[in-house]
Amino acid sequence: MDLRVLGWRYENIRGGLRDVSISLDSSPGRWTLIQMPNGTGKTTTMSLLRAVFSGEALTPQEVYDLRATDITETGLFELRMSINNKPFRIQLRLDFKNRTHQYWTARSEVRSGGLEEGLSLPPELKRLLSRDFTRLFVFDGELAKEIRTVGKDRAANAIRILYRLDQLDMLNVKVDRLVEEQQQRSAAISTATERKGVTRWKRQYETVITRRTALWAEQKELQKRRKEMESRRITVVALISGRIDQDEALRKRKEQLERERQTIDLSLLEATHQGMSSLRVPAKIHPGIQQRLVALGGKLTHLKLPKTISVEFFKELAEQHDCVCGRPVTEPIKRAILERAENYLAEDQILVINQMKAALRESSADSEEFTRVATQLASILRQLRLNKMAHDQLELERVEAGDTELENLRHENQQLERDLDTNAQKIEKLTTRDPARQRALSASSENNIPLCDIEVKRCQEKLATATDTLRFVLQSECVKSLVSKISGLAQLRLTERVRIATNEKLAQIVPSESLSVSRIAGALELESRQLSSKTGVSEGQSLAVAYAFLTSLLTEAPYKLPFIVDSPAVSLDTAVRRDVGDLIPELFDQMIMFVISSEREGFADAFYQREGVRYITLWRDGKDVTQARDGLEYFRSFHQREGAE
Amino acid sequence: MASPLYPELENAITEILSSANDQTREFRQRLRKLIENATLGNFTDDDVREVIELAVVDEEFED
């Protein structure tokens, strides 16, 4: 689905927009730069655009606030667009006196081409253009922060909606409703006794579902708390380090210890790796094992095992005319031979035992190796302990010297450790699937999610049997499960695709800052190591991330939407402006940018070289009415004129 | 006609359905189509019911 903006016009709108018409008509230029100084209705225009796309309901106050003057009675905002090359016109009619509003649509396919009441967009588009979604492509600067706010799942939801995965959720909801209907129908024709059974199971089912929802909430809360504590822990450790650094002598010791620590860690890794290699060879574990292997091999050889003649030999012999000794093989002799054959091994068995024998005899290993590694490991662990103690000592010396803040930080760190431990235990009890652990922790369907799930299933099935809908319920669960898995898998891959595309763009827009998205779970999360704990993410960085994300999201989607943005570069520094100006516009089939004069440098001037760019300048004249003028020269020179004022 | 679905969803459907070997071919084809249609809002209650009723399940369960 391809949506393009062809133009819009205002009647009696505030900001001097009494009678202004913007026309991007007849193959709209790919890029349109609209210069609107502050106070000429940029924000109003963005709001109006969002409103008409989504058919948003305005409050009486909002309607009234759009009036041009106190005496204007009516106003209008009309958007012209093409949807899959068919022209559409949407009007937002404003009645300032009564503070009401109405949407009207003109569609080319309706014969008269006249206006119909209401917002009549193709259903698919209507579904897509929710209030929240519209803010993505009629870009709201506030969004830049929101997509990174954990707890608000803006980023993940944007992906879900754009790629229609929310529709699959609707499908599952539909399945649930069908099950409910089915059960109600069954219940309606059952006897009193049967109905009692149904009621009982229904109540139990509802109880368990409620309990499960509560457990899910508990899990979410615990995980959130965990993240907060871990994050705080990192900060506290950094602060402690910082306090130690206040004392030059201590700082030097600290750095020395950290260097040592790195060396110790490395040697620990190596030694452990070597230990595992030794461990995995039986003969290396203990000299006794090696002895036994050799002894068994010797035993087999000594006993001349396996016998080298195989059962096959005898079977073949039984088929011969004459025996190897020369005598003829008669029936009784044949029988005797075959009987004896039973005592012999088959050829392949002989082969296996010979292989075993060979391995046993060849087995040789340095049986002291494991001991050496174990000793080395013990020594390294001792070094590690000493290093940690010495590090701790640094902290204690500062505390002794009167650094109360450090003392407090130490306490906080220790408390956090304890709390994280408790948190881990709670999470384990809540989520473990391991039956042994469940027993050990006294987990039950009251306090453990997997066990509760089992109980839910059990009640569901009991209820289904009571309502004679067991089969249908099982089938529905099957369908829902498949749909969920599909939706989940698709979302995972899409999210990854968008994440990678976002990082590629970030690398191009802000290469010096190595910003990257680590994951998009609900919100868009940046790599934590890059965020300085003091300043967080700068506004410029925030915008860069938002642009990278949105462009990745929108350009690869099954819909082609215009990207409309207000002051895209004002918070960006010159270098970033250039990159944004060079990169972003390439990604869209249509882009409309409202700019102010100070954004020319680095951003708008990047467009002067391009073909097919529209330049429109709006300004308020002496009578406070907004005028519009087309063309590059005026656009550029207006800048100068404003400066001269 | 080319599939109206984008590759990630297309592949997710193929992967998940191909590992559901206890289901019939008909069920899998119908479910695939239902999902395709669902993403466009193009499905009725009856469509869903029909597909549900094609699922293969084991009605034995422990008490």
Place this chain on the structure above:
Amino acid sequence: MSFVLHQSGRTFFRGIIAPPKFLMFDAYYCCLMAGLYARIVGSPQDLEPDVFVNAYPDDFKGQSDIIAGLLVDAELDRKGIQPEDRASIEREMVKLVDPTSPTRLNGEGNKLLNLYAAAGFALIQEKMMPPATIEEFLIAYHAYWHDPINPSGA
């Protein structure tokens, strides 16, 4: 092949299972070595209900003959089969061996392996706390084998 753990094994080793550095099979193997050396088998009730892996992991594929040999060695000793009793020895080997199996052992051999591993787990559990790190386990396991007071093995 189906390798089965002692029912408490998963819990005991859970602090250190971290593929590919330390596999569940490493835990099984360590218990197995201990049980074979001690010539003790556990009972089927000690085992978990489910198989945890179906074949030797790559790191162990080269040891299949050795492990089969250690099993034969343990069985001969445990059953008191005399070293000169050629026929019984051969019979014992045939009972456990399957030429077509990548582990060289048949179902019977496999089952016995699991029982030896279960017994070995009990021995190890007596001598150490659930390990928190791999290096801690390596040191403790080494100590198990070199305990001067109570040498491992029957």
